[in-house]
Amino acid sequence: MRGEIITTGSELITGRVADANACYAARRLHEACLSLQGITILGDDLHLLTDAIRRAVHRSRFIIITGGLGPTDDDLTVAAAAQALNLKLFLDEGLLARIRRCLAERHLPWQERYARLALIPQGATVLDPGGRACGFSLRHHNSWLFFLPGVPQEMRLLFDAFVLPALVNLASPGQCLEHRTLHLFGLNEAQLQEVMAQLAPFSQGVAIGYYPNFPETHLTLTAIGPSRPALTASLDRLTQLLAHKVGDTLIGPEADTLEELVGVRLRDLGLTLAVAESCTGGLLCQRLTSVAGASDYFLGGVVAYSNQAKIDLLRVPSHLLEKSGAVSAPTAEAMAKGAQEVFHASFALAVTGIAGPTGGSPQKPVGTVFLALANPQGVDTRRLHFHGDREQVRILAAQTALDWLRRELSHAARLSGH
Amino acid sequence: MRGEIITTGSELITGRVADANACYAARRLHEACLSLQGITILGDDLHLLTDAIRRAVHRSRFIIITGGLGPTDDDLTVAAAAQALNLKLFLDEGLLARIRRCLAERHLPWQERYARLALIPQGATVLDPGGRACGFSLRHHNSWLFFLPGVPQEMRLLFDAFVLPALVNLASPGQCLEHRTLHLFGLNEAQLQEVMAQLAPFSQGVAIGYYPNFPETHLTLTAIGPSRPALTASLDRLTQLLAHKVGDTLIGPEADTLEELVGVRLRDLGLTLAVAESCTGGLLCQRLTSVAGASDYFLGGVVAYSNQAKIDLLRVPSHLLEKSGAVSAPTAEAMAKGAQEVFHASFALAVTGIAGPTGGSPQKPVGTVFLALANPQGVDTRRLHFHGDREQVRILAAQTALDWLRRELSHAARLSGH
Numbered sequence: 001m002r003g004e005i006i007t008t009g010s011e012l013i014t015g016r017v018a019d020a021n022a023c024y025a026a027r028r029l030h031e032a033c034l035s036l037q038g039i040t041i042l043g044d045d046l047h048l049l050t051d052a053i054r055r056a057v058h059r060s061r062f063i064i065i066t067g068g069l070g071p072t073d074d075d076l077t078v079a080a081a082a083q084a085l086n087l088k089l090f091l092d093e094g095l096l097a098r099i100r101r102c103l104a105e106r107h108l109p110w111q112e113r114y115a116r117l118a119l120i121p122q123g124a125t126v127l128d129p130g131g132r133a134c135g136f137s138l139r140h141h142n143s144w145l146f147f148l149p150g151v152p153q154e155m156r157l158l159f160d161a162f163v164l165p166a167l168v169n170l171a172s173p174g175q176c177l178e179h180r181t182l183h184l185f186g187l188n189e190a191q192l193q194e195v196m197a198q199l200a201p202f203s204q205g206v207a208i209g210y211y212p213n214f215p216e217t218h219l220t221l222t223a224i225g226p227s228r229p230a231l232t233a234s235l236d237r238l239t240q241l242l243a244h245k246v247g248d249t250l251i252g253p254e255a256d257t258l259e260e261l262v263g264v265r266l267r268d269l270g271l272t273l274a275v276a277e278s279c280t281g282g283l284l285c286q287r288l289t290s291v292a293g294a295s296d297y298f299l300g301g302v303v304a305y306s307n308q309a310k311i312d313l314l315r316v317p318s319h320l321l322e323k324s325g326a327v328s329a330p331t332a333e334a335m336a337k338g339a340q341e342v343f344h345a346s347f348a349l350a351v352t353g354i355a356g357p358t359g360g361s362p363q364k365p366v367g368t369v370f371l372a373l374a375n376p377q378g379v380d381t382r383r384l385h386f387h388g389d390r391e392q393v394r395i396l397a398a399q400t401a402l403d404w405l406r407r408e409l410s411h412a413a414r415l416s417g418h
Numbered sequence: 419m420r421g422e423i424i425t426t427g428s429e430l431i432t433g434r435v436a437d438a439n440a441c442y443a444a445r446r447l448h449e450a451c452l453s454l455q456g457i458t459i460l461g462d463d464l465h466l467l468t469d470a471i472r473r474a475v476h477r478s479r480f481i482i483i484t485g486g487l488g489p490t491d492d493d494l495t496v497a498a499a500a501q502a503l504n505l506k507l508f509l510d511e512g513l514l515a516r517i518r519r520c521l522a523e524r525h526l527p528w529q530e531r532y533a534r535l536a537l538i539p540q541g542a543t544v545l546d547p548g549g550r551a552c553g554f555s556l557r558h559h560n561s562w563l564f565f566l567p568g569v570p571q572e573m574r575l576l577f578d579a580f581v582l583p584a585l586v587n588l589a590s591p592g593q594c595l596e597h598r599t600l601h602l603f604g605l606n607e608a609q610l611q612e613v614m615a616q617l618a619p620f621s622q623g624v625a626i627g628y629y630p631n632f633p634e635t636h637l638t639l640t641a642i643g644p645s646r647p648a649l650t651a652s653l654d655r656l657t658q659l660l661a662h663k664v665g666d667t668l669i670g671p672e673a674d675t676l677e678e679l680v681g682v683r684l685r686d687l688g689l690t691l692a693v694a695e696s697c698t699g700g701l702l703c704q705r706l707t708s709v710a711g712a713s714d715y716f717l718g719g720v721v722a723y724s725n726q727a728k729i730d731l732l733r734v735p736s737h738l739l740e741k742s743g744a745v746s747a748p749t750a751e752a753m754a755k756g757a758q759e760v761f762h763a764s765f766a767l768a769v770t771g772i773a774g775p776t777g778g779s780p781q782k783p784v785g786t787v788f789l790a791l792a793n794p795q796g797v798d799t800r801r802l803h804f805h806g807d808r809e810q811v812r813i814l815a816a817q818t819a820l821d822w823l824r825r826e827l828s829h830a831a832r833l834s835g836h
Contacts, residue, residue, distance in 0.1 A: 014448040026431055029433075038459055040456060275721070277700075281707025289700060293776070300723040303718045305717055
């Protein structure tokens with residue numbers, strides 16, 4: 001069963017915004033084992049839009065059309081659909097009432113042009129997520145058409161609530177779909193494919209997708225079948241087997257990001273964290289504080305870009321900086337210890353390195369990074385070498401530091417029975 | 419003169435990656451006053467691709483086709499073009515030699531399948547950027563077709579070097595194109611449109627585009643004419659008039675980002691900077707250090723998430739925190755002074771606020787942010803209120819802080835004659 005997507009909007013063909021709806025729908029459809037023939041992006045042009053819909057119903061079982069459902073003159077999707085499919089438009093009284101109610105709730109005055117929003121082709125079914133923008137669906141001969149708003153949040157809501165379930169049921173009547181996305185750090189796509197090949201006996205009937213998402217790799221698992229509990233059990237088992245193979249390379253299961261997981265663990269264990277950054281320049285702090293409620297466990301950090309700041313704020317001995325240099329294991333260790341002390345933190349993470357493009361040497365080329373992790377028992381250091389430009393080195397350094405802490409905290413949580 | 423874009427690749431219709439090429443080309447074309455009818459995205463399917471090319475040459479003056487030019491079996495663009503336009507393929511010896519040279523330079527062994535890369539339709543002209551992936555162009559009746567690689571960097575290089583100049587010349591023979599993008603912060607699209615309306619007498623013949631780019635607004639100016647010096651002069655004049663109207667709301671002209679401009683000014687003036695952050699949690703430091711060479715003027719920062727850290731590291735008096743609270747003008751002021759002192763910096767910027775989603779009160783709702791800027795003469799504070807989610811509040815707070823510093827430094831530079 002193949003389909004296609006048509007998205008409309010002059011902002012798309014002038015490059016004013018990148019199309020997000022088609023990409024979202026394409027990914028979700030692919031995860032559900034439904035395939036697309038193509039995506040057509042058009043401006044607000046009645047003739048081109050009508051022609052595209054007419055051609056689509058001839059070759060596709062399903063057609064998803066986004067955008068052009070608003071109340072202004074450049075919203076032409078409904079008119080194009082009526083023309084392409086030779087259908088009359090009628091005023092849906094229920095839809096009209098919903099629109100009036102919505103406006104009233106937001107204290108917006110009624111305007112005549114809003115009545116256009118309730119005009120839909122005969123035979124159409126309104127897709128109403130409740131209190132948000134509606135769409136509609138339509139059967140034409142052997143094809144199903146779904147008309148969705150162009151605002152990405154509204155489109156996604158309707159797509160997930162109505163379109164995907166309807167298509168899964170159309171492709172496999174009486175079946176349901178179970179899907180999950182797993183996040184991994186430290187295995188590339190090829191390595192992950194090899195691991196999944198070893199698990200092939202346990203992944204029968206599960207569609208697997210690989211999505212590189214720098215610096216992580218994302219894996220999607222999709223199963224379709226008559227019994228949701230059986231599907232859930234099958235994906236649970238596969239996830240467990242994968243976790244067994246790859247260990248802590250798999251991020252989760254309580255959260256999808258390293259900073260969230262670190263937060264969950266620190267809160268569970270009643271511990272606190274401080275950070276000392278040089279080459280990452282605040283990126284580590286910024287990721288940790290992007291989690292709401294981070295102040296429960298995150299005390300703060302020092303971005304010590306100059307040597308004097310390392311000495312004054314992190315108590316790094318000046319002779320150490322002279323002897324070993326700012327980018328060295330002893331300095332990283334002293335930075336972590338210093339941050340632990342000055343913030344009175346249980347754990348402290350330190351990063352110092354050469355992000356580039358200049359500042360490298362034969363002994364310490366661009367991309368050289370030292371990490372240090374201070375825990376209540378002592379300090380460990382690591383030397384790493386990352387490839388990429390300045391921004392990539394910074395991202396990899398921050399990610400690797402967070403990952404190290406996450407693994408250490410997971411270990412601590414297992415020991416303490418959390 | 420209207421055209422269209424066809425991009426191919428199964429990674430696009432499975433949502434594995436978002437299409438970047440069509441959006442880039444669409445924007446560049448729009449800036450050059452060339453318009454698109456639509457964009458078609460297809461998987462690696464010979465039949466669909468052939469059909470799309472055949473239809474395109476019937477309705478479009480120019481067709482830009484990206485992707486599917488590689489050496490593997492799923493690279494079908496050349497075969498589809500030959501089939502659609504009824505052309506024979508021939509082996510371009512010059513192209514073959516270039517491919518061999520390229521491989522040799524990278525110490526890659528020759529493989530038979532690379533010969534496919536030199537097979538192009540009869541009548542095609544190779545587009546060679548020198549040492550990088552090539553494309554080709556082709557005239558078919560009244561249409562021009564441009565075939566470009568799918569790797570975005572390669573595609574952009576060829577698009578800018580060959581496709582855009584050729585199309586501008588085709589649309590307006592003997593004319594050239596002058597384009598620039600201006601970045602503004604503090605004026606929204608509607609306000610900017612009003613300003614540009616006042617400048618209408620001076621913008622005749624200049625195409626104007628507005629691109630909201632949170633938290634900034636970007637403005638594009640494009641002029642087409644026979645004399646490049648005249649075009650440059652006309653855009654220079656318009657830019658000057660705009661700068662006169664909006665003042666420092668226009669970012670630049672020496673750099674496009676606030677962090678780069680702050681860096682340029684600090685370096686010129688021989689001054690240094692330190693930062694004290696609370697709600698922005700490292701974002702300000704991260705932006706400042708994303709500029710290569712920032713260590714010349716950026717000494718470091720303290721992310722003081724806990725009150726104790728504000729007291730211990732930034733010397734904020736504890737009675738001040740008790741009396742005024744962590745989110746207050748006196749605390750922001752003390753943080754800036756503290757950062758200036760402990761880092762021995764000429765300037766220090768401090769941010770404290772409530773990013774949300776919790777922590778607000780009737781007196782200080784979520785989105786309340788206090789900024790302080792310490793200069794060698796003293797400290798100023800500002801109270802702001804931003805709307806948006808946690809991430810947006812953080813971004814706006816960091817942007818506003820940097821913008822304040824940029825304006826102050828620009829003022830200082832003007833006074834000192836820099």
